[in-house]
Amino acid sequence: MRIADSVLYVGVEDLTIDLFEGQYAVPNGVTYNSYLIEDEKIALMDSVDARKTEEWLQNLDRALNGKTPRFFIISHLEPDHSGSILAAAEKYPEMQLVMTAKALSMLPQFLPASLTARAVAVKENETLCLGAHTLRFLTAPMVHWPEVMVTYDEEDHVLFSADAFGRFGTMNPDEEWLPEARRYYFNIVGKYGNPVQTLLRKAAGLDIRVICPLHGPVLRDDLPAVLEKYQIWSSYQPESKGVLVAFGSLHGNTAGAAKYMAELLRAKGEKVALVDLARDDMSLALSMAFRYDRLVLAASTYDGGFFPKMEDFLLHLKAKAFQKRKVALIENGSWAPAAAKAMKAYLEQMKDIVFCENTVTIKSRVSEENKKQIAVLADELMN
Ligand SMILES: Cc1cc2nc3c(=O)[nH]c(=O)nc-3n(C[C@H](O)[C@H](O)[C@H](O)COP(=O)(O)O)c2cc1C
Ligand SMILES: [Fe+2]
Numbered sequence: 001m002r003i004a005d006s007v008l009y010v011g012v013e014d015l016t017i018d019l020f021e022g023q024y025a026v027p028n029g030v031t032y033n034s035y036l037i038e039d040e041k042i043a044l045m046d047s048v049d050a051r052k053t054e055e056w057l058q059n060l061d062r063a064l065n066g067k068t069p070r071f072f073i074i075s076h077l078e079p080d081h082s083g084s085i086l087a088a089a090e091k092y093p094e095m096q097l098v099m100t101a102k103a104l105s106m107l108p109q110f111l112p113a114s115l116t117a118r119a120v121a122v123k124e125n126e127t128l129c130l131g132a133h134t135l136r137f138l139t140a141p142m143v144h145w146p147e148v149m150v151t152y153d154e155e156d157h158v159l160f161s162a163d164a165f166g167r168f169g170t171m172n173p174d175e176e177w178l179p180e181a182r183r184y185y186f187n188i189v190g191k192y193g194n195p196v197q198t199l200l201r202k203a204a205g206l207d208i209r210v211i212c213p214l215h216g217p218v219l220r221d222d223l224p225a226v227l228e229k230y231q232i233w234s235s236y237q238p239e240s241k242g243v244l245v246a247f248g249s250l251h252g253n254t255a256g257a258a259k260y261m262a263e264l265l266r267a268k269g270e271k272v273a274l275v276d277l278a279r280d281d282m283s284l285a286l287s288m289a290f291r292y293d294r295l296v297l298a299a300s301t302y303d304g305g306f307f308p309k310m311e312d313f314l315l316h317l318k319a320k321a322f323q324k325r326k327v328a329l330i331e332n333g334s335w336a337p338a339a340a341k342a343m344k345a346y347l348e349q350m351k352d353i354v355f356c357e358n359t360v361t362i363k364s365r366v367s368e369e370n371k372k373q374i375a376v377l378a379d380e381l382m383n
């Protein structure tokens with residue numbers, strides 16, 4: 001597949017992996033992207049997960065058509081991209097490895113230390129001439145590992161963006177970009193808003209016409225909209241007005257209260273996502289919490305604490321630096337309700353969380369009084 005005049009796609013699809021990074025469901029699979037820049041000196045851009053080494057080498061063979069890459073640009077050492085470096089390095093012994101100094105120092109953790117003798121470290125803004133193409137290297141530390149860099153092809157105006165701008169799912173442009181790009185961003189990169197902002201500032205100085213990420217489709221249409229999403233996400237601003245109502249319920253009463261809250265909010269014209277934390281995908285719930293400006297948490301008290309999946313959700317939110325949102329709490333307990341206080345203790349560790357003044361306490365079944373309280377809470381969320 002040709003990406004630009006002299007840029008070829010040589011990556012692979014992985015449709016059989018059960019969990020990406022050992023935890024994220026990828027119903028449409030994931031791709032490990034790799035590219036070739038054809039010039040007097042050929043540059044190979046990144047490798048793929050060890051699950052797909054053979055297929056990748058075949059793609060490379062076909063695209064190279066008897067030629068040999070001169071440079072192997074390595075933007076990130078995480079195993080989904082470094083898993084096949086050794087195979088290519090052995091196949092093309094003259095190829096020089098190019099990476100940041102940090103990557104070079106980490107290389108022996110992932111690959112035989114002997115490879116470092118074939119590697120050269122590049123600095124911020126350093127360039128490499130392939131012939132007609134000049135590659136410019138920009139470091140991107142902590143997007144989302146310390147050794148990351150991105151590469152800008154000045155000739156074709158292509159940004160090879162490492163894991164930034166990636167998406168779960170295949171390269172298929174018919175798959176909508178936004179939902180899975182959002183879930184990918186907040187779960188994979190989300191904690192590192194400031195480093196992403198730094199990268200965006202560097203990108204703003206370039207005339208980028210194509211973005212080649214390490215996962216998912218190549219981006220060339222509507223790049224301003226894509227960059228705007230990254231700007232919003234990395235500054236932890238809500239993407240739109242709306243409410244995520246997330247619940248954890250043992251016997252269904254708290255679930256009923258959450259659904260009632262969702263109904264009331266929808267009747268007021270709010271966009272609402274309703275998530276059952278025991279059944280729905282946690283990574284999707286997390287991305288919805290970041291998408292909207294308000295959050296309702298409803299949980300049963302459980303052994304003096306609260307519904308474990310809700311605790312898990314709060315741990316995830318905290319780990320990904322959840323902040324700047326308005327939150328309403330609903331708790332349930334049959335003898336000593338304790339969920340709201342415990343949930344609040346987690347949320348208080350996050351930045352700029354504004355709590356609704358009212359908290360609804362249900363004691364087993366949702367009473368008529370509780371319904372009135374939920375209506376008051378819904379009103380308070382609207383202000
Ligand atoms: C294993 C277990 C532990 C519970 N621990 C508590 C508790 O510590 N304090 C309390 O008030 N209720 C406790 N409950 C009662 C539930 O909190 C209560 O029945 C529930 O909130 C009702 O809402 P639900 O139908 O949404 O589950 C417990 C229930 C179970 C099954
Ligand atoms: Fe990564």
Ligand SMILES: [Fe+2]
Nearest residue numbers: 078080163214
């Ligand atoms: Fe990756």
